[in-house]
Amino acid sequence: MNIYCYNKGTDERSEPLFTYHVNCPQCHQLLLENPPVILQVTDSPHLREEVLSGQYFMHSCSTCQKGIFLPQRLVYLDAQRQFAVAWIPDRTSMSDGQFRQWNEFIHQELLMDIDHYQLRLTLEFEEFKEKIQLFEHAINDQLAEILKLLTDGVFINQFDEDIQARYFQEPIEGLTHLLYLTDQHQRLVSVPASLKTFTWREYEKRTANIAPNEWHRVNIHWATHLLEGLPGDYVPDSKTRKNQNS
């Protein structure tokens, strides 16, 4: 995947032009030039559906005729529930300077004030989708990540498989479910209601006070840090990330 961005500065004191390209992973044909970077889905259930189903990211390459799922930087913004989830597939290869630049660009592009919004950063599509759904159900995502850690314990007792990832699913008959991806299977696991109650009761006070208007990646590493009393975000390096998600 060749995703990159750069600033084309001019000699004049003018706004820098932010350019963003997405190329075909197959034949490197330029497929998207400055695609939308912010999607306001508030009044568009159809758009929401397209994003969550992944259809939004499907493109066909005019050169190699491939139908391709194209990861791309995108900010999903729900003004009604006041949250924004950014998907930045290439975050680990961005420098802090590039990330700041991206953040400034987003704020410039937005014609609205999001100072009191909850902002979350995601790297994987599944993570992006999950985060949107958690916010839509008004679920505290820090507690959700702690609940994942605790459910892992239950899972490991039952199955002798290496957990690679787990994601919240839409509730089924009011019950919380996690989809586990292991080295061998995909397993849909129902989370015991008592475990959820326990998590909220025991850990709500220990969740971090996340300042709005700051992008954070609240994932299972965040939860681990929270339980260990360590501060701040955990941004894995690409090597660690590969091990966890491959």
Ligand SMILES: [Zn+2]
């Ligand atoms: Zn192509």
